[in-house]
Amino acid sequence: xxxxxxxxxxxxxxxxxxxxxxxxxxxxxxxxxxxxxxxxxxxxxxxxxxxxxxxxxxxxxxxxxxxxxxxxxxxxxxxxxxxxxxxxxxxxxxxxxxxxxxxxxxxxxxxxxxxxxxxxxxxxxxxxxxxxxxxxxxxxxxxxxxxxxxxxxxxxxxxxxxxxxxxxxxxxxxxxxxxxxxxxxxxxxxxxxxxxxxxxxxxxxxxxxxxxxxxxxxxxxxxxxxxxxxxxxxxxxxxxxxxxxxxxxxxxxxxxxxxxxxxxxxxxxxxxxxxxxxxxxxxxxxxxxxxxxxxxxxxxxxxxxxxxxxxxxxxxxxxxxxxxxxxxxxxxxxxxxxxxxxxxxxxxxxxxx
Amino acid sequence: xxxxxxxxxxxxxxxxxxxxxxxxxxxxxxxxxxxxxxxxxxxxxxxxxxxxxxxxxxxxxxxxxxxxxxxxxxxxxxxxxxxxxxxxxxxxxxxxxxxxxxxxxxxxxxxxxxxxxxxxxxxxxxxxxxxxxxxxxxxxxxxxxxxxxxxxxxxxxxxxxxxxxxxxxxxxxxxxxxxxxxxxxxxxxxxxxxxxxxxxxxxxxxxxxxxxxxxxxxxxxxxxxxxxxxxxxxxxxxxxxxxxxxxxxxxxxxxxxxxxxxxxxxxxxxxxxxxxxxxxxxxxxxxxxxxxxxxxxxxxxxxxxxxxxxxxxxxxxxxxxxxxxxx
Numbered sequence: 001x002x003x004x005x006x007x008x009x010x011x012x013x014x015x016x017x018x019x020x021x022x023x024x025x026x027x028x029x030x031x032x033x034x035x036x037x038x039x040x041x042x043x044x045x046x047x048x049x050x051x052x053x054x055x056x057x058x059x060x061x062x063x064x065x066x067x068x069x070x071x072x073x074x075x076x077x078x079x080x081x082x083x084x085x086x087x088x089x090x091x092x093x094x095x096x097x098x099x100x101x102x103x104x105x106x107x108x109x110x111x112x113x114x115x116x117x118x119x120x121x122x123x124x125x126x127x128x129x130x131x132x133x134x135x136x137x138x139x140x141x142x143x144x145x146x147x148x149x150x151x152x153x154x155x156x157x158x159x160x161x162x163x164x165x166x167x168x169x170x171x172x173x174x175x176x177x178x179x180x181x182x183x184x185x186x187x188x189x190x191x192x193x194x195x196x197x198x199x200x201x202x203x204x205x206x207x208x209x210x211x212x213x214x215x216x217x218x219x220x221x222x223x224x225x226x227x228x229x230x231x232x233x234x235x236x237x238x239x240x241x242x243x244x245x246x247x248x249x250x251x252x253x254x255x256x257x258x259x260x261x262x263x264x265x266x267x268x269x270x271x272x273x274x275x276x277x278x279x280x281x282x283x284x285x286x287x288x289x290x291x292x293x294x295x296x297x298x299x300x301x302x303x304x305x306x307x308x309x310x311x312x313x314x315x316x317x318x319x320x321x322x323x324x325x326x327x328x329x330x331x332x333x334x335x336x337x338x339x340x341x342x343x344x345x346x347x348x349x350x351x352x353x
Numbered sequence: 354x355x356x357x358x359x360x361x362x363x364x365x366x367x368x369x370x371x372x373x374x375x376x377x378x379x380x381x382x383x384x385x386x387x388x389x390x391x392x393x394x395x396x397x398x399x400x401x402x403x404x405x406x407x408x409x410x411x412x413x414x415x416x417x418x419x420x421x422x423x424x425x426x427x428x429x430x431x432x433x434x435x436x437x438x439x440x441x442x443x444x445x446x447x448x449x450x451x452x453x454x455x456x457x458x459x460x461x462x463x464x465x466x467x468x469x470x471x472x473x474x475x476x477x478x479x480x481x482x483x484x485x486x487x488x489x490x491x492x493x494x495x496x497x498x499x500x501x502x503x504x505x506x507x508x509x510x511x512x513x514x515x516x517x518x519x520x521x522x523x524x525x526x527x528x529x530x531x532x533x534x535x536x537x538x539x540x541x542x543x544x545x546x547x548x549x550x551x552x553x554x555x556x557x558x559x560x561x562x563x564x565x566x567x568x569x570x571x572x573x574x575x576x577x578x579x580x581x582x583x584x585x586x587x588x589x590x591x592x593x594x595x596x597x598x599x600x601x602x603x604x605x606x607x608x609x610x611x612x613x614x615x616x617x618x619x620x621x622x623x624x625x626x627x628x629x630x631x632x633x634x635x636x637x638x639x640x641x642x643x644x645x646x647x648x649x650x651x652x653x654x655x656x657x658x659x660x661x662x663x664x665x666x667x668x669x670x671x672x673x674x675x676x677x678x679x680x
């Protein structure tokens with residue numbers, strides 16, 4: 001095992017020196033920090049205009065961490081998407097493969113290097129996150145969990161990039177496809193959720209009755225004939241799996257929610273989590289409106305509190321994260337199979353004689 | 354004098370007894386196709402430790418594919434390969450520990466220095482940092498790149514990259530060396546240096562297999578040669594036929610008229626004498642026939658300044674086999 005990891009270490013160190021210690025990388029990091037700085041300053045001013053400083057901090061914090069996720073997932077494919085096929089193009093892959101470095105060590109080293117490189121961007125953003133957290137008086141658990149989820153998500157993108165670079169021959173294609181995967185997860189999941197839910201509509205039945213005569217206490221003494229009618233309702237509850245595969249949703253869902261006295265969430269992540277969890281609730285049950293019962297005061301059906309919805313539904317972040325880890329692991333395994341030597345199959349377009 | 358058939362003849366006359374590991378390279382009836390393209394159809398060869406063997410063939414004949422199979426990068430469809438007695442498919446790590454491969458593609462980690470490139474390569478062979486640094490310093494002297502040792506490899510010229518690539522193949526002191534076109538891009542001095550280095554490695558007991566189509570160069574350094582054409586290595590019979598076939602000799606004299614007359618008098622058909630500037634070319638069956646002709650010409654008082662084969666041994670065989678192929 002030690003031998004395996006020392007081989008991984010050699011590849012990791014080589015990759016970091018090759019790809020990271022270049023002027024353009026530092027420029028990219030500088031631009032990244034500059035953007036986050038600008039966004040933080042502008043948001044601080046913008047949100048200070050609304051009420052309490054608490055909400056301001058929470059808002060800034062949520063937005064900054066989303067911004068870090070956005071930029072991180074935009075940078076990571078460029079850093080990882082040509083890890084293997086780029087080396088093949090440069091003629092340095094085969095000279096590594098004839099050494100005692102195994103394919104597993106090679107891919108693990110390249111993946112770790114891409115991940116660490118992406119984490120450097122997260123690291124550069126941490127001071128801004130801490131600033132927002134302090135100003136917003138956020139709980140430590142919120143900060144820690146969101147940084148961990150961010151780090152894992154950047155790892156997923158790095159793994160997708162390295163995996164695709166092993167599966168595809170041309171570096172340009174694998175980088176573009178990595179971006180498409182990121183786009184599919186960030187935007188495609190929302191589209192799939194919305195369109196899927198709208199396309200699969202089911203008929204729900206609604207019953208409504210109301211009091212026609214009331215006594216002095218306001219209690220109905222006579223009710224109207226219950227009216228039934230049917231209507232189409234979208235089935236978002238069947239597609240919440242697509243929604244939780246969204247990295248932004250995973251992030252919001254994973255952060256532990258703080259509730260106020262009315263059991264309502266206190267920050268933006270909490271509200272997002274509530275709406276995502278509500279999507280899990282079955283929507284095909286009909287509802288009764290103002291179910292009028294003779295002799296009983298009009299009762300309105302209780303709407304469940306935010307806390308009870310969140311606590312009674314499946315933790316979507318775990319499902320989403322599991323989906324991502326399976327995707328990342330599958331692509332890395334595919335790259336391993338494709339890069340293994342002695343090769344039984346050569347990728348299309350390789351020079352043969 | 355070079356005998357181009359040695360190693361191939363050994364392969365066919367004295368095949369490796371089953372079960373006894375061969376310490377050099379042993380290839381038996383290996384084939385590999387890529388889809389519809391049969392890159393290597395039937396290749397057999399033996400390269401003995403302590404020798405330099407040339408792998409000769411026209412462009413696209415399967416040399417590189419054969420070397421890729423030997424280097425444990427490509428799996429053969431059929432046949433068996435042994436590198437120092439180990440099978441590259443089933444005992445990959447054992448083969449890689451004993452094998453140095455210099456590819457025909459000159460890739461290098463462009464932002465790393467020459468020294469770091471060699472250190473990293475050494476560490477990929479599980480050497481520790483100190484040993485890797487010592488070995489890198491040794492190799493930099495060996496391939497004569499000391500003044501560029503700390504420059505990034507992207508500034509190297511083609512010939513310098515070639516030398517770096519050779520140094521990389523030697524990092525772990527392999528028993529078997531596979532060199533794909535090692536001399537292309539080298540200047541004459543570096544070429545001579547390469548020849549001396551390869552001879553020295555062979556004299557240390559290593560097995561060296563060199564692919565090239567610069568035949569004059571192989572002539573100077575190889576103990577034997579294997580010919581490959583359209584993915585098939587030449588058989589012993591084809592080589593024997595080629596050796597027996599007549600080859601042109603180049604004769605120069607200050608008196609061309611007298612030389613021509615003497616040759617005709619010696620019974621050579623005038624039509625068969627070719628003229629190349631001030632020299633005459635005559636096809637002769639063997640070395641013995643050449644010696645006898647030279648003796649007779651000198652005895653006849655013809656002033657001879659050059660009397661030599663018009664083409665090298667390898668080139669003669671190569672051209673002869675290629676002609677046989679196209680028939």
